[in-house]
Amino acid sequence: MRYTIFGESHGPAIGVTLEGVPAGLALDWDFIRAELKRRAPGQDDTSTPRREADEVEILSGVFEGRTTGTPLCAVIRNTDTRSRDYSKLRDMPRPGHADYTGQLRYGGYNDYRGGGHFSGRLTAPLVFAGAVAKLALGERGVTVTARVSNIGGISDPTPEQARARILEAKREGDSVGGCVRCTVEGMPAGRGAPDFGCNVEGIFSQYLFAIPAVKGIAFGAGFGFAAMQGSEANDPFCLEGGAVRTATNHTGGVNGGITNGMPVEFEVVFRPTPSISKSQRTVSLSTMEERELVVEGRHDPCVVLRAVPVVEAAAALAACQVLGLD
Numbered sequence: 001m002r003y004t005i006f007g008e009s010h011g012p013a014i015g016v017t018l019e020g021v022p023a024g025l026a027l028d029w030d031f032i033r034a035e036l037k038r039r040a041p042g043q044d045d046t047s048t049p050r051r052e053a054d055e056v057e058i059l060s061g062v063f064e065g066r067t068t069g070t071p072l073c074a075v076i077r078n079t080d081t082r083s084r085d086y087s088k089l090r091d092m093p094r095p096g097h098a099d100y101t102g103q104l105r106y107g108g109y110n111d112y113r114g115g116g117h118f119s120g121r122l123t124a125p126l127v128f129a130g131a132v133a134k135l136a137l138g139e140r141g142v143t144v145t146a147r148v149s150n151i152g153g154i155s156d157p158t159p160e161q162a163r164a165r166i167l168e169a170k171r172e173g174d175s176v177g178g179c180v181r182c183t184v185e186g187m188p189a190g191r192g193a194p195d196f197g198c199n200v201e202g203i204f205s206q207y208l209f210a211i212p213a214v215k216g217i218a219f220g221a222g223f224g225f226a227a228m229q230g231s232e233a234n235d236p237f238c239l240e241g242g243a244v245r246t247a248t249n250h251t252g253g254v255n256g257g258i259t260n261g262m263p264v265e266f267e268v269v270f271r272p273t274p275s276i277s278k279s280q281r282t283v284s285l286s287t288m289e290e291r292e293l294v295v296e297g298r299h300d301p302c303v304v305l306r307a308v309p310v311v312e313a314a315a316a317l318a319a320c321q322v323l324g325l326d
């Protein structure tokens with residue numbers, strides 16, 4: 001499956017066109033709506049107050065409840081925009097966001113309102129695409145699950161610890177980042193290749209880095225390998241019901257860019273939300289003078305809780321690509 005995400009946070013709509021979807025896939029709308037709800041903004045005080053229903057409208061590629069196999073286009077209307085908060089960002093880019101790079105890349109023609117095409121809002125259609133991918137994977141016995149593994153430096157926080165850490169940063173007009181750990185179970189062994197473009201870790205990384213605010217990915221024991229010896233790091237082979245497995249899964253299900261039949265496991269790190277209300281240093285691009293900027297708008301004090309289904313969506317699309325490889 002290939003996808004193109006389109007739209008801007010404060011435009012009329014955002015959406016996705018999916019190509020290569022298997023024909024005849026039954027779209028389970030209870031499941032799809034539940035996936036979108038897991039990510040939707042405005043649900044509690046740890047997220048942005050912007051409220052969006054995130055209802056999906058299908059324009060093509062579905063007939064009588066099943067996919068047709070031809071391009072599937074889905075749109076989600078933007079209903080709760082407040083664009084006046086962003087007018088100064090064209091001249092005074094937010095540190096950490098894509099206002100400056102977006103302006104450079106698109107010659108100043110980018111829609112800067114609410115971060116435009118760079119907004120985390122664009123992850124709503126990604127979650128729809130991921131839900132379709134999960135339905136296709138489900139028919140092949142592959143499941144994708146993710147969980148929060150760090151919030152603001154607290155490892156494996158309880159929901160109360162996560163909430164307290166986020167609200168502490170929010171009270172200070174600040175933000176926190178964190179990590180999400182994801183497991184893809186049921187991937188057959190022997191998919192992928194060592195080379196650029198076909199390497200399973202490379203494929204997953206490309207999809208995961210398309211999520212705004214993701215700044216790193218590590219497979220299995222990841223950066224923990226630095227402190228391990230070979231005897232600890234190696235995953236001993238064993239037999240389980242006559243099948244070759246490994247007793248541990250430090251390499252995260254991939255050796256030499258090829259799946260080994262164990263779950264593909266990785267962790268991604270999200271930076272702290274760039275838009276904070278504390279005063280920050282920036283540059284006025286019209287006068288070329290340094291300025292103080294107080295960012296307005298409605299922002300997530302932490303993106304990590306809402307990003308869990310987004311990570312699953314990106315992983316599901318990556319898994320579909322890996323399964324499509326010979």
Ligand SMILES: Cc1cc2nc3c(=O)[nH]c(=O)nc-3n(C[C@H](O)[C@H](O)[C@H](O)COP(=O)(O)O)c2cc1C
Binds near residue numbers: 115118273
């Ligand atoms: C679900 C989600 C919600 C986000 N919410 C915000 C937000 O409210 N404010 C903000 O400044 N950035 C938010 N971000 C992060 C920015 O979109 C991101 O940092 C920006 O596009 C720059 O991209 P980069 O961090 O990958 O360089 C969010 C990201 C995600 C995935």
Ligand SMILES: C=C(O[C@@H]1CC(C(=O)O)=C[C@@H](OP(=O)(O)O)[C@H]1O)C(=O)O
Binds near residue numbers: 114
């Ligand atoms: C609206 C959503 O999140 C938005 C992600 C986001 C950003 O800069 O990434 C900034 C805020 O909105 P705006 O684009 O209006 O500034 C968040 O509310 C959403 O996820 O649906």
